[in-house]
Amino acid sequence: MFSQLKRLGADSLLYAFMNVGTKLIAFILFPLYAHYLVDTSLVGLLQLVDTNVSMLTFLVIFGTDSALAYYYFEYKDKETREKYVRSVMTFRISIVILLFVVFLIGGEWLSVLLLDVPGQATLFYIALGTLCLDTILTLVLTILRYDFHTKKVVAMTVAKMLLIAIVSLLFLMFVWTSLEGILLARLISVAIIVLVLIKPVRIYLKPLFDWSILKKILVYATPLVPASLAFWIIANANNYFIRGYGTIGDVGLYGTAIKFATFITLLTSGIQLAWRPFSMSLKDKESSPKLFSTLYAAFLLIGSFGVLALATVMPWVILVMPEQFRIAFQYVAPISIATFLSFYYMIVSTGIFYSKQTKHISIAFGIAAVVSVILNFIFVPSFLIWGTVISYISAYCLALFMVFRKSQKLYYVPFSGFKMAWTIFWLIAATLSIVYIQLTDLNDLLIAGVWLAFIILVLLVRMDKYFVNRK
Template sequence: MLSKLMKSKFFKNSVMYTVGSMMTPLIGFIMLPVYTNYLSPAEYGTLTTVQTLIGMFQVFLVLSLQGAVTRFYYDYLNDLNKQKEYLGSIFIFVFLFSTVSAVLLVFFAQPLGTILFSAIAITPFYYMMIGIAWLNALFALPMSLLRAQEKASSFVIVNLLKASLIMLLSIYFIVFRGLGPESALLSQFIISAIVVAILLIKQSQFLKLSFNFTYIKYSLIFSIPLLPHVASGWIIKSSDRVILEKFVSLEEIGIYALAVQVSMVLSLFYQGINNALSPRYTKLRKEEKIIEADRLLNIFFWIVIACGLLSIPIAMVGAALLSSNAYNSAIWLIPVLILGQIVKGLYFIPVAKLFYSKRTKSIATSSTIAAAVNIGINFALIPVIGIYGAIISTLGAELVRMLLIYRASKVSNH
């Protein structure tokens, strides 16, 4: 069975997707000595807070339509013309929607920036945040198409090149030019723009210039209920830093952000495997190979548990070696944050079932409740116990979300 698993396309793609997804956190680890030696905890706190908000705006600029591409791609395997028309319609819609939305966000920069930032300057950070979020929204669709096509090697190459170039340009700006946290954001903007342009040109062969409202409509019906699910992921993972900025110093945020950055390596490891799991599970179910599909989920379960427990001591040692003494207190925050990542990894299992059956409203409901729990705990505890309140809220929200989604997946099977 083990030999058969290692020869399977799922295993090979899981390895490839995991390697590709791990490039960003791995390079983040490589950059830790640069950040912690050339940026103060306050500057690092500024950088990570802005990067957190980029994720929030990206969610709404793409409307979760990357999930629709991954799901509906398989409905047109036998009609390539319709497939190209479908993909072209979605790509054009996302480009128009995200561009118009980004322009409006820039127009209202002052009032929105004042709400979002307390200690961080609106110029240049707000404008860089919107620009990168817009590019990330455009980047999401070509990458989801690579996933649907199960082109794991291309997925890895794109992520590796993008992350490596951002790292090199950031090192140049920070180390050799002596620039601050804005230089890392500038690097991300420049490289993302180049990569998005190349991807869209390369994938134009799979697209047909079209704006079929029917395709857009049923994709939105599928994806919009996923927005609370995706947004809740951002809220549980990142909103604490936005709230922390209102109650604690940027130095404390920088220390907390380092612990989160380290624990996120495990999350991206799980996401890499899920990138292979989701399309493979969908394909097996479409082919009515139920036993094989269930076995796939069982394998994923044990991967989550084993890798999660092993990562705790490794992450603590790695953080100690790669960061400066000013960040030492972050090391003892890592174990609890990793427990939250393990819970999040288990969450992918029932989501795969509900995603296949198109029961996205169940996913949205559980995610919305968990996000509300997260925000409630954050506002209740952060003013009292600071970053420890953020840690408690993250773990609590992940537990609530997992329990609710497991319950929904059990109901859907009856």
């Protein structure tokens, strides 16, 4: 058990370093974007472009990431693994080419439909070029990660972010002070990293149309497609509700909060990248359930303290932004709860992936997406951005507990659902309490009281003890 924990710890540490580096770069870059773009409406337009591209990314991946993770570890010989990777690459590039054709035919009409702003088709053309290159790069880095080439993955990912930062600033300062400049800088930066990794890229870019392999991948992946769509709806449909009931400037404020909320991934994304190969490698070990129980509890506590820390420091962190953006600080920590839960569901869904019953993730997140849309219709007209925050957190809470319940039936881990619910409930309460204290300028000592109360409430349920199933 110690050797497995050592590997998870070492890989997670390197991935955490990678994410600290990339998030710090993004942290420096976003205020500079805001400075050059000047107002919240242009940031809102960039947010909408990124939202739509994320939807297209979902269509390109089409659940094949989870399928490849399963079959890559199912087979041990290099030749078979390579065939699966090339099949997935061929499928994804084919979808990208199809999207290019669609936007070349109806680019102007689609830009008005998706952005509600005419004359912005160029933004999508550049973004699709980046999507194509990113599709290649992401798959190559995924395979390097599966083969535990952690250092190379970290180096290439940080290098990509550094290039985006440097090229973006050069474009904004000297070439093209606009959204087009930012998007073109991304395209050039990703292209450079693809060229650096040209050796594995050439191997996996060789087209392979093997129907028997593709059929197995799609049979595994297709049940996850509704889940991916649901993820997108929960995380991104909020932008359209805010745009519909508010202004594109409000979208910019919400986008600002989203960017800062991703700071919680400094704690989680390293683990997230290491978790899938780590957990799959423990599939048949007798000691795994108790190990997973310990990790479930540890990750929940670490994430909770991370959210509260972000809530506590956010009023000072947001000062790096121009004054018109600073009001967004109040939404950051609540949104980070949903961001953390979007990571945590993957941790507690081990049984679903072990048993290949991935349709249950689609069902859970499909229901959560419907609930999210309904809550947006109810709350956004009255509370605008706070309405989207309510729907965001509620949807992920619902999906998390549905996924956890089903996973426990398929592969039991001695971890209490009640303890998990108790901790998340008081995390939400504590986070909102801290934000309320900050908004009303109450004594900051009250924030220390909130921290103390949360710690005491968590200690009451003894997260360190295994849960014994008494069925």
